[in-house]
Structures are given as structure tokens and as C-alpha cells.
Amino acid sequence: MKKVAIAGATGAVGRQMLECIRERNLPVEVKLLASARSKGKVIDGLVVEELTPDSFQGVDYVLGACENDVTKRWMPWAQEAGCVVVDNSSAFRLDDNVPLVVPEINADDIDHHNGIIANPNCSTIIALVGCDALKKEFGLKRMIVTTMQAVSGAGVKGIADLENQVKGEDVPFQAFPYQIAYNLIPQIGDFDEFGISKEEWKMQNEGRKIWHEPELLVNCTCVRVPVMRSHSESITLECETEVDVARAREVLKQAAGVQLKDDPQNRVYPMPLDTTDQDDVFVGRIRKDLTDPEGKTLQVFVCGDQIRKGAATNAVQILEKLLEKAE
Ligand SMILES: NC(=O)c1ccc[n+]([C@@H]2O[C@H](COP(=O)([O-])OP(=O)(O)OC[C@H]3O[C@@H](n4cnc5c(N)ncnc54)[C@H](OP(=O)(O)O)[C@@H]3O)[C@@H](O)[C@H]2O)c1
Known part of the structure; x- marks a missing residue:
């Protein structure tokens, strides 16, 4: 064995x-x-x-x-x-x-x-699993991503910080520079001379390597949020061809490791509590970006358990x- x-x-x-x-x-x-x-x-x-x-x-x-x-x-x-x-x-x-x-x-x-x-990187895995079928269908030139990353992404110390602060315990912060309970922190990793953090560069650098797309462009903002577990990401996909929401839903239904959660009129969309402690990436809030006159831009919201699938x-x-x- x-x-x-x-x-x-x-x-x-x-x-x-x-x-x-x-x-x-x-x-x-x-x-x-x-x-x-x-x-x-x-x-x-x-x-x-x-x-x-x-x-x-x-x-x-x-x-x-x-x-x-x-x-x-x-x-x-x-x-x-x-x-x-x-x-x-x-x-x-x-x-x-x-x-x-x-x-x-x-x-x-x-x-x-x-x-x-x-x-x-955990946010990269979740974004790429959620968007791979859309990339294959419409081609992808650029992604604009805002991540909302759970405290457990910073390990056991991140979990302890949120638990202690919610209980009101007066103990020093272990993982984050500021209180995270009832707050959010728009910094994960050190910033470089362009004001971009290491965590923010990962989605482009690692995305290029995984997808074998050396020209892929990713603009990413990483935010720590007071969620215990599961990262969420708001993603804009600038595609090579015109996008179609119905077709996007069809290809996502067939995608490995993905669950389509997209019925906004009935309040069905991905949420971190629902992806917690399971392996699939949930994708929803699928819509065309009406500010793109060429109709080639798609918006999605994805969530995934970053300790599991991430x-x-x-x-x-x-x-x-x-x-x-x-x-
Ligand atoms: N948390 C996430 O969501 C996530 C997602 C993707 C990737 N990652 C990456 O995965 C790695 C682990 O992250 P984590 O969140 O699980 O961290 P963590 O909760 O802080 O755990 C760190 C582990 O490393 C061990 N360790 C520390 N110093 C050691 C030493 N000198 N020798 C041997 N073991 C030592 C710790 O053991 P002790 O308990 O004995 O200190 C603990 O088991 C990191 O590289 C992180 O960036 C994390």
C-alpha cells in the first residue's frame, strides 16, 4: 500500500x-x-x-x-x-x-x-473552474475580478481572529492587521510599486500557466471579508465573441466541478454558506454587460469552498x- x-x-x-x-x-x-x-x-x-x-x-x-x-x-x-x-x-x-x-x-x-x-492559489482555482466552460464557448481576452475571501483562507489564525472578535474577546489579532468582524479589509499580501498585491497577481500569473494562455489579462482586487469559509468572486469576462446568457447556462450545466445556481428572480444565486464543506464551484448572476456595445462581456458571480476545492x-x-x- x-x-x-x-x-x-x-x-x-x-x-x-x-x-x-x-x-x-x-x-x-x-x-x-x-x-x-x-x-x-x-x-x-x-x-x-x-x-x-x-x-x-x-x-x-x-x-x-x-x-x-x-x-x-x-x-x-x-x-x-x-x-x-x-x-x-x-x-x-x-x-x-x-x-x-x-x-x-x-x-x-x-x-x-x-x-x-x-x-x-485558492481564488484562482475557484475562478478558473467556474469560468473554464465559458472561456471554451466564447473565448476569453480579459477578466476583471473582485474576490471576497473568507478568513479561513489565512489558516487557523484567521479563523481564531473572527471567532474571538465575534465573541467580543479582547485578544490581540493573529492573522489580520485590523478587526475583521463587521468589517472588510482590501488587502491580502504585500503591495508592489504599482499598488497591486501578491495575491492579486496570482490570478493572472497562475491563470496563464493553467490555461496555457500566456497573453491572458487579469485585473484583480482581493478583499478579506468576515465569512468563515468559502471565497466569493464577482467576475467580468471580456470575451472574443458575442456572449449569450442562455448558452452560458447550458455549457455551465455540463461543466465538471460546477453547479449552476442562476435563477435570480427566485433568489437563487451562489452564496458562501451554501458552498461551505462541499467540493463544487457554484456559478450564477449570469448577465450580459449592457455597457459593452459589442455584447462580448459577461458578468458572473462564483463561490467555492477554498479549503476544499481551493x-x-x-x-x-x-x-x-x-x-x-x-x-
Ligand atoms: N487556508 C486556505 O484556504 C488555503 C487555501 C489554499 C492554499 N493554502 C496554502 O496552504 C498552506 C497551508 O495553509 P493553512 O491555511 O492550512 O495554514 P495553517 O492553518 O496555518 O497551518 C499551517 C500548518 O503548517 C504547520 N507548520 C508550521 N510550522 C511548521 C514547521 N516548522 N514544521 C512543520 N510544520 C509546520 C503547522 O503545524 P503546527 O500546528 O504544529 O504549527 C500547520 O499544520 C499555505 O501555504 C497556504 O498559503 C491555504
């Missing part, structure tokens, strides 16, 4: 990875790794071990769920032990020899790995493909 280690098993994404592996009945033995702080903790019947240089001996696959600096430290140990790593951090996503994969879109890229496969589920889907290929 293949052995899988989850590095960062005590975090928001790592815990969800174990749940996804169990839900899908993957025939693997799992080892949980985290920092020395977590040594001996028990999660779902498994004891957490401290991640050390020897942790990856005898391990076939690693699911990485640590921040960039921590991942960069243990990656050589995993490589030396001959593991194939599916990594959630952004440390290796844009490296030429590292495939960046959303299985519904570019599963074939997995074949070109050299020991590391990267999982894309991270753990996507990684476990990649692991499933690797296991199939290894049979």
Missing part, C-alpha cells in the same frame, strides 16, 4: 486533506506531520509526528500544507527520499519544471512533473490521478 505524508496536518488545509482522503476511500497509509508544537496530538485516530529530515523515508507521496518558508525547508528532504510532492504553498507554482494543476482543466500536465506538482480536494484529486497512473 502506498504511503502518503501530510506535511502541515494540523492546519486548516492539512486537516481537510485527511478528511478528503478518508471520504474518497483512497487505498493509502497516511502519516501526519507538523511542527514540534503538535507532536503527539491525535487527529482522527492518527498521532501527529514532528517533521524532521528523516520524516519522508519510506513515503511515496507528500501532500504539502505549510507556508512557503517552511515548505522550502522540508522540500529537499522529500526530494532526497524520492517522494512525489503535491504542494499547496506558492513557493514553486511558477517554476518551469513544476506543473500547476486543476484536474478539471489541465490534468494532462501532471505527466510532466519532476517530483513536485503545485496546487494553484486547496485540499484539488490536491487529493491530483494524488488520485498519480495513484491511478502508478497502478
Whole structure:
């Protein structure tokens, strides 16, 4: 039986990875790794071990769920032990020899790995899964996106901040620079000289790589909102051909990993509470942009659980493909 280690098993994404592996009945033995702080903790019947240089001996696959600096430290140990790593951090996503994969879109890229496969940024996965069928139907030149990102996107510290603030507890903020309860913060990541944050660049840079579209243009604004889980995104798609709402609905109904939620007259549209703890991306509020005289612009609203499809589920889907290929 293949052995899988989850590095960062005590975090928001790592815990969800174990749940996804169990839900899908993957025939693997799992080892949980985290920092020395977590040594001996028990999660779902498994004891957490401290991640050390020897942790990856005898391990076939690693699911990485640590921040960039921590991942960069243990990656050589995993490589030396001959593991194939599916990594959630952004440390290796844009490296030429590292495939960046959303299985519904570019599963074939997995074949070109050299020991590391990267999982894309959570908002990017959700936007691309929600818009891939529309891109195929109408062609896509430019996306204008505003993300509304849940606090759990910042891991267990983000969850603690919102929980503490809603309870009115007077404790220092852990993940965010300002109060997030009853507020929103239009900054995720550091800004560059153009006033654009690292998180905002990811949708264009990673979108180009996943879709194999080096000219794709994405204008993105990322906002942290006081939602516990599931990211929402308002997306404008500037297409190559005239768009048609009825056709958009038809292609979305057939799209892998998508649920169409688009009956606005009856108040049916995607909402983060409804996408929480399930794997599909919901798409709705589909309408033509009436300010475009050429009729080539479509507006949509998408929601998806960023800990599941935006991270753990996507990684476990990649692991499933690797296991199939290894049979
Ligand atoms: N949260 C999301 O929605 C989301 C979505 C997509 C991608 N990601 C990415 O996924 C990664 C994990 O995010 P997260 O939200 O799950 O973070 P998190 O909740 O803060 O968890 C971080 C994990 O890293 C472990 N860790 C920290 N220092 C370590 C060390 N020195 N050695 C070994 N393990 C160590 C922690 O273990 P301890 O508990 O022992 O400290 C914990 O298990 C990040 O790269 C993040 O950017 C997150």
C-alpha cells in the first residue's frame, strides 16, 4: 500500500486533506506531520509526528500544507527520499519544471512533473473552474475580478481572529492587521510599486500557466471579508465573441466541478454558506454587460469552498490521478 505524508496536518488545509482522503476511500497509509508544537496530538485516530529530515523515508507521496518558508525547508528532504510532492504553498507554482494543476482543466500536465506538482492559489482555482466552460464557448481576452475571501483562507489564525472578535474577546489579532468582524479589509499580501498585491497577481500569473494562455489579462482586487469559509468572486469576462446568457447556462450545466445556481428572480444565486464543506464551484448572476456595445462581456458571480476545492480536494484529486497512473 502506498504511503502518503501530510506535511502541515494540523492546519486548516492539512486537516481537510485527511478528511478528503478518508471520504474518497483512497487505498493509502497516511502519516501526519507538523511542527514540534503538535507532536503527539491525535487527529482522527492518527498521532501527529514532528517533521524532521528523516520524516519522508519510506513515503511515496507528500501532500504539502505549510507556508512557503517552511515548505522550502522540508522540500529537499522529500526530494532526497524520492517522494512525489503535491504542494499547496506558492513557493514553486511558477517554476518551469513544476506543473500547476486543476484536474478539471489541465490534468494532462501532471505527466510532466519532476517530483513536485503545485496546487494553484485558492481564488484562482475557484475562478478558473467556474469560468473554464465559458472561456471554451466564447473565448476569453480579459477578466476583471473582485474576490471576497473568507478568513479561513489565512489558516487557523484567521479563523481564531473572527471567532474571538465575534465573541467580543479582547485578544490581540493573529492573522489580520485590523478587526475583521463587521468589517472588510482590501488587502491580502504585500503591495508592489504599482499598488497591486501578491495575491492579486496570482490570478493572472497562475491563470496563464493553467490555461496555457500566456497573453491572458487579469485585473484583480482581493478583499478579506468576515465569512468563515468559502471565497466569493464577482467576475467580468471580456470575451472574443458575442456572449449569450442562455448558452452560458447550458455549457455551465455540463461543466465538471460546477453547479449552476442562476435563477435570480427566485433568489437563487451562489452564496458562501451554501458552498461551505462541499467540493463544487457554484456559478450564477449570469448577465450580459449592457455597457459593452459589442455584447462580448459577461458578468458572473462564483463561490467555492477554498479549503476544499481551493486547496485540499484539488490536491487529493491530483494524488488520485498519480495513484491511478502508478497502478
Ligand atoms: N487556508 C486556505 O484556504 C488555503 C487555501 C489554499 C492554499 N493554502 C496554502 O496552504 C498552506 C497551508 O495553509 P493553512 O491555511 O492550512 O495554514 P495553517 O492553518 O496555518 O497551518 C499551517 C500548518 O503548517 C504547520 N507548520 C508550521 N510550522 C511548521 C514547521 N516548522 N514544521 C512543520 N510544520 C509546520 C503547522 O503545524 P503546527 O500546528 O504544529 O504549527 C500547520 O499544520 C499555505 O501555504 C497556504 O498559503 C491555504
